[in-house]
Amino acid sequence: MLSEGLPTISRLLHICGALPSTSTDSKGRVLWRTTNNITTGGDGAVALLLEAGNFVLQLRNFTQIWQSYDHPTDTILPSFKLWANYKVHTAVRLVAWKGPQDPSTGMFFLSRDPGTGLQVLTLRGRSKYWRSGLWNGAEASDKNGFMWSQIVDDGETIYSTYNTGNSSARRSHWKLDYNGDLMLRIWSGQSWMPLFKRPDSGCRRYGSCGPFGYCDMFDKICRCLDGFQPADGFGAIPSRGCVRKENLTCRGDHFLTLPEMKVPDKFVYVRNRSFEECTADCERDCSCTAYAYTNLSSIVATGGPSRCLIWTGELVDSEKAGMLGGNLYLRLAGSQERSPAVNNTKSGVGVVFKIALPVIFVLLTLICIYLVCIWKPKGIQVKNETLKRPALEHLDQNLEFRSIRFQDIATATNSFHDTNVLGKGGFGKVYKGTLEDGKEVAVKRLSKGSDQGIEHFRNEVVLIAKLQHKNLVRLLGCCIHEDEKLLIYEYLPNKSLDQFLFDIARKSMLDWPKRFNIIKGVARGLMYLHQDSRTTIIHRDLKPSNILLDVQMNPKISDFGMARIFGGNEQQESTRRVVGTYGYMSPEYAMEGIFSVKSDTYSFGILLLEIVSGLKISSPHHLVMDFSNLISCAWNLWADGKVKDFVDAAVMESYSLDEVSKCIHVGLLCVQDSSSARPHMSSVVSMLDSEATPRAAPKQPTYFAQINYETSDATEDLENSANGVSLTALEGR
Template sequence: MAYLPVLIYLLLISFCKCDDQLTQVNRLISPSGKLVSKSGVFALGFFSPATSNQSLFLGIWYNNIPERTYVWVANRDNPITTPSSAMLAISNSSDLVLSDSKGRTVWTTMANVTGGDGAYAVLLDSGNLVLRLSNNATIWQSFDHPTDTILSNMKILLRYKEQVGMRLVAWKGLDDPTTGDFSCSGDPSSDLQVFVWHGTKPYYRSIVLDSVWVSGKAYGSSTSFMYQTYVNTQDEFYVIYTTSDGSPYMRIMLDYTGTFRLLSWNVNSSSWAIYSQRPAAIGDCDPYGSCGPFGYCDFTSVIPRCQCPDGFEPNGSNSSSGCRRKQQLRCGEGNHFMTMPGMKLPDKFFYVQDRSFEECAAECSRNCSCTAYAYTNLTITGSPGTTASQSRCLLWVGELVDMARNNLGDNLYLRLADSPGHKKSRYVVKVVVPIIACVLMLTCIYLVWKWISKGEKRNNENQNRAMLGNFRASHEVYEQNQEFPCINFEDVVTATNNFSDSNMLGEGGFGKVYKGKLGGGKEVAVKRLSTGSTQGLEHFTNEVVLIAKLQHKNLVRLLGCCIHGDDKLLIYEYLPNKSLDHFLFDPASKFILDWPTRFKIIKGVARGLLYLHQDSRLTIIHRDLKTSNILLDADMSPKISDFGMARIFGGNQQEANTNRVVGTYGYMSPEYAMDGVFSVKSDIYSFGVILLEIVSGLKISLPQLMDFPNLLAYAWRLWKDDKTMDLVDSSIAESCSKNEVLLCIHIGLLCVQDNPNSRPLMSSVVFMLENEQAALPAPIQPVYFAHRASETKQTGENTSSSNNNMSLTVLEGR
C-alpha cells in the first residue's frame, strides 16, 4: 500500500507527457496537457479565450513566439463548458475523440477505421495534426479541415469533381473562435475565381487565373517570400502555398472583419507584419460591387475611388449606384469595342473554350446581347507535374459588376454605340513641288499601263459576253434582253486583297470562298472555282443559270460573275454569320439558337424550298440541302446556298435519273442514294433530316448514341414510345413551345418516309407549320440504311459524295 501513491504519480506523468505524438495508451488531459511538434514550432493543447474562462477549446498555435497565435480549432462551435478535466484520446476505432469530464463526446475525427490497433496521432512542424495507422498510413489530418488559417504546404481544395471544395470560415470576433459571418471558397460555377462571402452574399472576389496568376505568384521580400501555385487536374482544383528556406513564420488568415491577410512574423518587433490584404482597406471601393453596374474601382489613383468607363456617366450622386450609358446600344446599329487595359475582369461571365482571339471577338460581335469580352492565354499546372496551355474566352451579357483597374490586370473589350453624326476627319494636304513631280510621274506610268491592259480587258469582256451568250442560247432561263452583271476581275482582286488567305471564309470541293469589299464599301463573298476543273465549270454554269434571276429572301443572292482566263468567279451577297451547323452543333454557340430563332429558321428554309419547287418559273431541285448549306444573316434569318448540284425540271417532269449521285450521305433520300432517282421529294427528305437536327441539336450520324444507327432511328423510337419530348435539345427544353416542337418532329418524320409518294409537298409543309391545329397523318417508320459510299448504287462511271460534316462548297460569313 505504501507504493500506491508512487504508482498513481507515475501514471499521471505518463498522461501529461509533453511529446509530439498521441497513442492509444496515453491521453491528452486539460489543462496542462499538450503536444509539441518535433522542432517546437507548433503546439496542440487546450485554451480558453481571453473573454471567457468558462469555455475550453482544443487548438493548435505557434509554440515559440511570445504572441499566442492560433491556427486551427477542433471544437470551435462546441466548446467544453466544464473545463476541469477535458481529455483527447484515440478510440478503438482509430478516431481522435475529445470528451468532457462527464465522458460526453464533444468532437471526433470520424475516421471509422476497423482493425486500427496501434493508431497514433502526430503533430508535425508544418502545423498539421496527422492521424495514422500502425503502418504509417494517414487516415485523417487537420490540413484537410482548416478553420480560418492557411499554412505553408497546406493543400487548399477549391473544387473536387463538380463540387465546391474546402471553405475557410473566420472567427466570430477577435477573441471568439466560434464560426463567424465571413467565409472563403471557390466559385461554385467556375474554376477561375475565389470569393469571400458575408453570409451568402459575395463580399470580395479574386480572379485566380489571370495573366499574372497563371502558374504562381510570390509575396514578400528578396530574402523571404511565400509562393502560391494553382493546380488543375481532372478531378481537383487546388492551391498550395510554399515558403522559401530561412523565411520567418508566414500565414494567411481570414479575420473576423472579412479581410484576407498575408502575415509574416517580425522578429525585431515581435509582432505579425502585414504583407498584403484584400480588400485593401475598410471603407474603400475594393469590396464586391462597391462601384455598382459598369463602375470600376480605380487603384491607379492615389486614393482608390469609383470611376465610369468612357461612354458612361454616373447614375446618381452615390457611387454604389454605378454608371449608365450615354448612348444606348441598339441591335443592328453601329457600335464598336473599346479596350480597357489592366482590368480586374467583371463577375458573371460565360467561359468559352478553344477559341482564338479573333473567334472570341467575333463570338461577341455577332451577339447583340454580348456587352463585353476578354481573352487570355493560360498555362496551368496539370497532373502529374506537367503544364498545359489553353485559351480563355470570356463573354459578358447584360451589366458588368465588380470591376477594378490596376497595372496587372487583363484587357477588357467593352461594347459602345457609335457617336451620332460621326464623320471621317478631313485633312488639308499641302502640295509641294517634289510631290507634284512624283504625282505626274506616277500618272504617266499609270496611263501607259492602262493603255497596255486595255486590250486585255477588252478580250476578257468579250470572253464574258461569249460565255454568257452561250448560257442564253442553251438555257431558257435567260431572256434575250437580260443583262447579268459581269464584274471586272481587277475589282475582285482589289476587293479580296489579291485573294489573301486572311480573307478566306471557307473551302469546298470546287474552290475557295473569300470575303471582299467592292467600291462603295459593299461587302461581298467571292467564290473562286478551281482552275481547270470540269466539275468546277459545271458548278459555275449551274450557279449562274439557276439563281441569277431567283429573288427570294430565303435564298442567297448572286450579285454577278467574272471570267478571266481560267479563273471563274461568282460574287454573292455577304452574310455576317456562319452556317447553321456552326451554331447548332457547337456546345458553346448553340445557346444563341433559342427556340423562336430555330422555329424561324425552319419556316424560312421551308419557304425557300417552296419557292424553288413551286413558286419560281421553273422547278429547281437543290440535291445537296444540309445544315452547312444554310447560311444565316445578321438577324439569324436563313438563306439556302450552294446550287452547284441543282437541276431544273421543265414542263410536267416529275423526276429524273442520274449517272452520277452527288450530295451528302445522311441527307440523301433512299431512292436517290441507292438508284440515282431524284425529284422534289428528294429535297423534302433532306428538309426532314434538317428539321430533326434543328429540334434535337444532334447530327444525323448520331455518334453519341451508339444504340441507334442514326438520328432517324432514334427519333422514331422516341415517337413510337411516346417520349417525343426527349428528342428536344437540352439547351431549349425548358423554354420551347411544346406544341411547336411536337409539330416540327411530326412533320420531320413525315418528310423522311421511305416512299417518296408518302412525303408531303413543300406547300403542305408550309401550311402545317403555319397552322398548328391542322390534322396531320401518322408517319410510317423510316428505312435506316448505312450511309457508306460502298453501298451506293452506281449507275454510271462516276459517283460523287461528301462526308456528313463537310460541305462541297462552303460559303459563310466570319
C-alpha cells in the first residue's frame, strides 16, 4: 500500500527491517527516527504500521499527518475507503504493476467514477477497460463475511469501506492485477486464491458488444437488445454493435421492460424523482432512448435514496446480470401495448385524451401553416415569384422568399436519394439539391407527422426569412405539399464546423487565423440576433454542428427551429419544455427552464473553448489532460498561466498567444454560473475586436457542463436531450 507521496521520509526500507533510520527535512531537522517497533519524530511525530496494513504518521496527540491508504498502489486492504469527490471530480485510485515481477507503474488504473461516485471503473491508459455498473451499496460478500460497508454520500464525497465482517481471522484483499483484472483474493494457507475476478474472459470488457449490444454473462457472448439486430447484418452475434429494426417515431413509440440488466454507461443522473416522474420525463423527451429507476436505499445520503437514470443516444456497455441487475426501460418504435411496469395507471379516458389532443393540435397547426404558405390572399403570389404576406406572429414586416414546387425539389434532390443526404437530426434529414437554374441548395425535409417538426417549420419560416446578416444562414424558400414540409437554404460546401474541428484528419485545415475569424463571426451573428435585428431572438441550440462554413470558411449560424422571440421589455422567459443539447445549455436553463440572451452567451463560451482546444465539451476527462472536463481544464490552465497547454496542437504553428489568452478569458467570462455575471454579446464582440476593451476577472465555474443533469425543482417538468444529442442536430447542409 506504500507509494510515492511522502517525500520527507528517507531510507523507508529500514523501517521494515531491523536497522534504525532517521528522516530529516530540507533544513536538516530530524522529523522522526525508528526505535525498535515504533518510529518517533523529532517534533513528537510517530510512524506506525497498523494491524490492517495501513502505514501512518501521526503526532503524539494522535493527529494523523499521512497514511498509506491515501496513496494505494495495486492493493486494497481491510478498512480502506474507496472514495470519489463528485463536486470537484477527484477520486482515490489504484495503480497496477507493470508486470508480475515489476512493481513500477503499469497501464491499468481503478477508481470510483469521479463524476457520480456510483460506479467503479478500470482504465487502460486513458480508455475505459471495465465498469462495475451502478453500485447501490449492497454488500459484496460470501458466506465467510467478506464485504464492503454501506456507501456514504455526504453531498460532496461518496465512499465505501472494505471490511472482512466477522471473519477477522480470514485474510483477504482486493488486487488490481497487472493484466487489468480486479480480484478479491483470500489466503488458503498456502497461496492467494481469487474469489472474484472482473472483467475476466468473455465479453465483459467495456463496450465489447458495441452500441445497443449487451453481454450475456451466462453464455459469455454478445447479443442485441430486443428490437435491434446486428449492425453488420450477419448472424445472431453482433460484431459491430446493433441497429434498430424500426426507426423511432416519438409519439408512436412504446417502452419495453428489460429485467436483470446492468445499466448502460453514459446515463444522465436525475435526483429527487419518483418512478412516475422519471417515466414521464423520458416519455415526453423524443431523444430519450431508455430510462431506469434504481432504489439506492442502502446509501446514506444527504438527498433522497431514489434515483432516476436517463439515456439519450446509444446504449453502451450493457450486460445481462441476473439478480445483480435491474429493470431497464427501452424505447422502441411501434404501437405495441406499453409494458405494465412502465404504464399501468392510465384510464381509458386518459388514453383517449392523450391520443385525441395531439391529433387536434396537429390538424389546427396544419390549417395555420396552410394559410401561411398555401392560401393566396391579396398580396401573395406563388410558384416562382416572391411570396409576400402581412406580418406573421411577432414580425411586423412582410416575408419575402420563394415558394418552390414539390416536384422541383424532388427533381433537384434526385427524389430525395440517400446519396444526396448531407445530415440528419431529430426533425428530419437535410439533402443537397441542384435547382433547374443550376443553383445548389440545401433542403431540410421535416419528418412526417411530427408535432415538433411542425413547430420547427413554423419557427424557421417566421424567424429566419427576415434575418439578414452575413453570419446567419439564408432561407431561400419553403414548400408544403400534402404532408411534406420542406425548407430550402443556401448551400454551404464546407458543411458544419464540427466536421473540421473534431476530425483529426481535417482539423489542421482550420489554422488559428481561420478559427479566430470563426469565433468573431459567430459572436457578431449572435449580437445581431440579440440586439440589432428588429426583435430580440434567442437561438437556444448554438453548437459546432449548427455553425456552417462557406467557401472561405466564414461562419453562418443555422438551425433556428428552437429559437424564441423576445418582445418589448422582456429580459428572460421560462419553459417547461427544455430543448437543446446538454453541455451547451446554461445551468439555469437546463435545471430551471429559464432562458435569456445570456443562455446563448453561455453556449457561445462553450463553443469558443472548443474551437481553441479542438476538444468537445463531452470529451472524456483523459482527453482534457486528466481534468474533469473542458471547462475545468480551461479554468485551471488559465489560472496557472499555462494557456499554451490548452491550445489545439493542430494550430501550434499559427496561433497568437495574445489572441488565445484573450479568447480563453472571454470564454470563461461567458460560462460563469450566474447569468448576470456573463457579458452581453455586444461586449464580447468588443473584447474580441479590441485589446483596449477591459475584461473583468471571471469567477471559477462549477463545471456544470460535465456534471450529470440534476433537477433543482421537483415540480418542474423538463424535456431534455443529453450528452451532445440534440433535438435539432443536423450534420451539415
